[in-house]
Amino acid sequence: MVNGYKPTSLKEALDTLAKESVTPYAGGTDLMIKPDENATYLFLNKVPEMKNIVEDKEYIRIGAACTFTDIIENELTPAILKEAVSHIAAPAIRNLGTVGGNICNGSSKADSAMIFFATDSKLRLVSNRGERVIPITEFYLGRKKTTLDKDELLVEILMSRKGLNNYYYKKVGERNALAISRVSFAAVLNVEAGTIANCMIAFGAVSDVVIRRADIDAMLIGKTIEDAKAVKEEYLAAYDQAIVPIRGRISAEYRKTVCMNLLRDFLESNGI
Numbered sequence: 001m002v003n004g005y006k007p008t009s010l011k012e013a014l015d016t017l018a019k020e021s022v023t024p025y026a027g028g029t030d031l032m033i034k035p036d037e038n039a040t041y042l043f044l045n046k047v048p049e050m051k052n053i054v055e056d057k058e059y060i061r062i063g064a065a066c067t068f069t070d071i072i073e074n075e076l077t078p079a080i081l082k083e084a085v086s087h088i089a090a091p092a093i094r095n096l097g098t099v100g101g102n103i104c105n106g107s108s109k110a111d112s113a114m115i116f117f118a119t120d121s122k123l124r125l126v127s128n129r130g131e132r133v134i135p136i137t138e139f140y141l142g143r144k145k146t147t148l149d150k151d152e153l154l155v156e157i158l159m160s161r162k163g164l165n166n167y168y169y170k171k172v173g174e175r176n177a178l179a180i181s182r183v184s185f186a187a188v189l190n191v192e193a194g195t196i197a198n199c200m201i202a203f204g205a206v207s208d209v210v211i212r213r214a215d216i217d218a219m220l221i222g223k224t225i226e227d228a229k230a231v232k233e234e235y236l237a238a239y240d241q242a243i244v245p246i247r248g249r250i251s252a253e254y255r256k257t258v259c260m261n262l263l264r265d266f267l268e269s270n271g272i
C-alpha cells in the first residue's frame with residue numbers, strides 16, 4: 001500500500017512539501033525498486049504546472065512530471081531529446097517514468113539528464129520561499145547528491161530553442177534495447193558564418209556525475225573546421241585526461257576507450 005498526498009496545483013504541492021515529511025513521487029519507476037512502507041509520498045502526476053511542454057522566446061519548457069511518452073509525442077521536443085528518450089527502457093516504463101525523476105534520482109546513467117547536460121539546459125527549482133533557475137551542471141554535487149532543498153521541487157527544464165539540430169547521440173548498453181547505459185554520449189556542434197559557434201559534449205554513465213567540460217569545448221569555438229583540425233589532438237588529449245571512469249561491472253579501461261572512440265567519431269562526422 002502506497003500512502004500519500006495528491007495535490008492538484010503546484011501551490012498545494014509546495015505547501016504540503018513545506019509542512020509534511022513527504023517524498024516527491026512522479027512515476028515511481030525508481031522509487032518502487034526499493035519501496036519504503038513507512039514513507040508518505042507526494043504524488044506529482046496531477047500537478048498541471050509540471051505536466052506542460054511549452055515554448056517561449058528563448059526556451060522549450062518541459063514540465064518535470066512529463067513522462068517519456070509525453071516527450072516523444074510532443075512536436076516541440078528537440079530531436080536530440082526525442083531520440084535519447086526513445087531508447088529508455090520499454091513502453092511501460094516510458095509511460096510512467098518522468099524527466100524530473102530521471103534528473104532528481106542523481107544518477108549519471110540517467111539518459112534524459114545526460115541530454116540536458118549536452119544542451120546546457122537549465123532547471124527551475126521552486127519552493128514556497130521562491131524559485132531559482134540554475135544550469136543543470138550546478139545541480140549535481142556527487143553520486144545521488146543534488147542541491148535540491150527538502151522543500152523544493154524541480155518544476156521545469158529549460159532547453160534552448162535554437163542550435164540543437166546538428167547533434168550526435170550514442171547509447172552503449174549490454175543490448176540494443178531495454179538496457180541501462182554503460183556509456184552514453186551526446187554532442188551538439190554548430191557552424192555559423194564559417195566558424196564553430198557552439199560545441200557542447202556530455203558523457204553519461206562514466207563518472208559519478210555526467211561529464212560536461214565547457215572549458216575543453218571552448219578550444220573549438222570560434223575556429224573554422226580547418227583550424228579545429230589543427231587542435232584536434234590537443235582537444236582529444238584534454239578529454240583523455242578529464243575522463244576518469246569509475247570502476248563497476250564494466251572496467252574503467254573499457255569505458256574510457258568507448259568514450260574516446262565516440263568523441264573521435266563525433267569529430268570526424270563533422271569533418272574535424
Ligand SMILES: Cc1cc2nc3c(=O)[nH]c(=O)nc-3n(C[C@H](O)[C@H](O)[C@H](O)COP(=O)(O)OP(=O)(O)OC[C@H]3O[C@@H](n4cnc5c(N)ncnc54)[C@H](O)[C@@H]3O)c2cc1C
Pocket residue numbers: 023024025026027028029030031032044064065087088089090093096097098099100101102103104105109110111112148152153154155178179180181
Ligand atoms: C525496468 C527499468 C528500466 C529502466 N531503464 C532506464 C533507462 O534505460 N534509462 C534511464 O535513464 N533510466 C531507466 N530507468 C530508471 C527510471 O525509469 C528513470 O530514472 C525515470 O526517469 C525515473 O522517473 P520517475 O518519474 O519514475 O521517478 P520517481 O521514481 O518517481 O522518482 C525518482 C526520484 O526523484 C524524486 N523526484 C521525482 N520527481 C521530482 C521532482 N519533480 N522534484 C523533486 N524530486 C523529484 C523522487 O523523490 C525520487 O527520489 C529504468 C527503470 C526501470 C525500473
